[in-house]
Amino acid sequence: MSLLQPSRLLLLLLLCLGTQAVALPLLDNRGTTVSVTPRNDALATQLQKRLRNLDDSDTAIPLSDLQRQQRARQTIDKLLRSEGYYNSRIHSSGSAGYSIDTGPRYQVRTIRLDGGDSISDWPSLQPQAGEPLRARQVLESRATLLRFLRQQCHANGQVDYQVVLDSDNHQADITFKVTPGPAIRIGEVTFSGQVHIEEPFLRNSLQIASGRCLRVSELDEARLTLLQSGLLTSVHYDVTPPQQDGDLVLSDVHFRLTERRRHSVRATVGYTTDAREGATVGWENRNLWGSGEHLKLEAGADQINQLAKASLTLPQFLQPQQDLELHTSLEEEDTDSYLSRSREAGAMLTQHWTDHLHTNIGLVFTNSRVEEDDNSERFELLSMPLGLVLNYSDNLLDPTRGWNGGISLRPYTDLNQEDLTFLQNVISLRGYYSLDDWGWRPTLALRATTGLLTGAALESIPADQRFYVGGGGSVRGYPYQSVGELEDGDPRGGLSFSEASLELRLRVGGNWGVTLFADGGYAYPDRNLSFGENWLWGAGIGLRYHTRFAPLRFDLATPLNKRDGIDDDLQFYISFGQAF
Template sequence: MFLKLGQTRRSRRISRLATCAFVAAALAAAPFCTSAWAIDFERDVTIEGLTSQSLRNELRALSNLVETDRNYTSLAAIRRTAQDDADRMLEALTSKGYYAASIVPKVVRSDDRALITFEIDRGPRFNITDYRISYQDEIAADRPQTFSEADVKTENDPSGEALVRLENQFLTWLQQNGYPAARANRHFVEANFDTGNAVAVFEITTGPEAYFGEAIVQETDRTRETFIAAYAPWEEGTLYNRDEVVDYREKLGKTGLFQQITVEPGQTQPDGRTDLIVTVTERDHRTVGAGVSYATDVGPGVSLYWQNRNLMRRGETLTAQAKLSSPEQIVGLTFGKPLPTLPGRFESAISFTNDITDAFDAQTLELSSSLSKTWFAEKLEASGGLGIVYSEVEDARARLSTTDEFEADTFTFAKIPFSLSWNSDNDLLNPTRGFRAGIGLTPYVGDVNFLRGTLTGATRTTLGDENQYTLAIRGLVGSSFGVDTNDIPATERFYAGGGGSVRGFAYQEAGPLDAEGNPLGGASIIEVNTEARYNLREKIQLAVFLDGGTVSDSEVPDFSEEVLWGAGIGARYLTPIGPLRVDLATPLNPRDSDDAVQFYIALGQPF
């Protein structure tokens, strides 16, 4: 018995071991068995019931069965995905105004292929016959009951995009007319399936009617709160208008003092008064910068500057700068003070300039001050000022009268510049749209007495499907009245030629020259520049240009004299601080003294 019992136990133990081994082998073989028996269905998707190919393509793009590479090993998973696709397609049709649309997805197996068909009954596109505004709060105010009362035009368009557009336009009107807290709760349509018409319902909450209070500035690091509040364009007690709040924020941004600005309406008081809460994060108010340039006519150039943008905590700027190149070296110090309540700006400057050019050698010291006022969101500016100038000048015209050495002429005079300008450029360094024009009159009183006038203009426009092309045009006309050209200090004459003038001609040389090829300058000038720019890539532009100009001794430009023309090609690399510009130009009607090619490198567009 014992032996038999032992033999039985042993048999059972062997049986258990064999069973475990079989199970382990089966589990190990499971992946291979699965891959051998599972089917990775290929999918054919068909959309039926639509005559519009563009709409069919739009709905296909919403299908995960079409657009994803997921592997499906069961028809159940394909059916679930097909239903999800149908729901998305139905939502898309509803958003286009097909409120009665229906979509039935069908899935049929054909060997290892799944045939998916979306049977679509689009139904009629509904018409919006009425728009209803449903206010969700009860207030004592005369709010518009229809879109027309809010100057919002309806188009009977049933699409969701059109309804959202109308909703946003209505909210904008509310926020521009006394309701800073206006918001949309939801919008929906009530469709009549028998007539194919629908009513759009907009549920709106406005909050109480509000009137401007004061700008309350939260604690700042350095800038005085009264200075920040002074930029507020509204009058206290006037009806709240979001546009004035946006204007206020933009004005604060243009000061350059802040890296973050938040302006939010506070709690509306029982009398309707609503203060604006202003929070700012200040930038570092000191800046050091440098720039470089190069041109074949003047060689390399370097500019350096240091600026304190908040000298006395009210946005005052103190700028020290130096511009150094072969023909001209300038050092100067400028103090500027914004006047937000004017609105405008006061500036005072002192500068010393050393000119060493083919036209003249001069050392000039100038003290100046100016006051400006702006209108129309700073697009229109009027400016007037006073400058006292002391200059020692030796110029090419004086060399014509003698071959002997002579002393430089000394000039002391005051100039009183007045200007009126309009600037709607959309960017400071790389404008692509906008118009800039200006007229300037400057009387000179002292050792010389005359009147100088200038008229300038520049415009740009974009062309092409994606604004790939930019066409830029610039013009300048200048005149000097009441003086002979020889009596005008060489530093105050007109000159043309160079990278910012008539490209293709050397600096100051697009005008009359003496026998040795030195520029003489003149009493009047005319310049015209055209440039076409092409966006080759996101940050690379190519350009072709044609420049023309001339300088004459007459008080007004003499159009009978030869206009000098230059043309060329260029490239611009668009950097965060403006385009890096490279231009290659040649004169089209050169004189014997003109070089065949001029090359320019600078930062910023030429105009």
């Protein structure tokens, strides 16, 4: 009797786990059916979905069948009323069904504002006269009015509403009662608790100032901005009661701060099948001279790469939303394709246009000696990195919602070889979607990346600047940099590449998670942007332990397009943070 090969055993495990995930029940789905008279399929579907989501999780003891039925009828009645059906009749239909006669649907007869005469240009409200009465629209209109009051500086404004039903004519009159209160502006902004942080740096970090409208949303945003600086462990604010000051009504704002320790030391370890054991150590000072200057020193090594790097970030460089980073590094990289020893120094200017958009431009000088096929060549590359990044994801190291993407352009010229110039282009996109109401809270994560080198032939471009695919941060299941054209078993790199990944991330209990993944890609020796052509695919399973900082990742992958004499049955990876 033959034993299963490791790759087949892994695939069998994936199939078994996938089958369990599909078989997870919805929340206490008892096969409830709903029929609506007059026929309204959309309403029936909405009611049936709401009933399926009922369970006993919020009750001290399990409910009896009678109690569960009473709860279902209350749920149906509440939803019908929210849609404008106030004269409905609910009948039980068998052991697991309901027959509903909705009766007439109430329409809006009038909708008006009471109060706020001193304010003009009020926003339009929903529902309008003649439309069905929907509770959701009434609540949304109240929220719209409150936002409008805040925008007009009425921080303490109140909005209530009253709905009067005319049961004879099946109509409703809606009145929003507005109490604007005084228009309040920010008086004095003060800080306390800072020890090493300069007050001008704090003020420049905020988008609030004396004389601006007092808006709670902006104060909350200011608090979050201070916390995101990395210099503080807690931020609270107090607002004084409004006081008349001439023609203005002012409230002072005071921020109470607790500073974070400026210095920290960190150490991480990791493992991959190719690079074996690896470790990184680092030291940082997050507030070098009192204005958030961030000095970072780090060194790391494994069997492929050794790196020592120093960087200094100057926030609010020349203007509040602009940072300057200076860096220098020494690196040695010994792969199956080349041996590279390099020294680098550069500067990067980053402009934060919004919370979600930033651009950068830099200048980098790299002095390197690259050995390939027993030939050694020296390069003195001057490059200008240009980038645009959009980030709408909810977390940098463990995203579960949203998306992010970027475009980078980097022209190179060799000061040692005047005829060598080339341009590197890379586009990447990632997306995340979660279903928190489902069992195991699944998150679907997608990644796609492509790149192109133009301006020079493959052999002219330094081997350490070409594109490579394969390994823990790329296509898992294959040796490092090996997914592409090989020459005598060694990768040669490419002028273009494309790759994609799909992950299903599950939280199976406590801090533990399981991930099923598939990666594919290829590095092409020519300029080929055919997404998916000649791709090699890998698949696997991963274990996650979610720490307060980032998930600890254990991945086991197998090549689905295994090449004899090149690929092993399994590749193993350990690191911090999600794969993407």
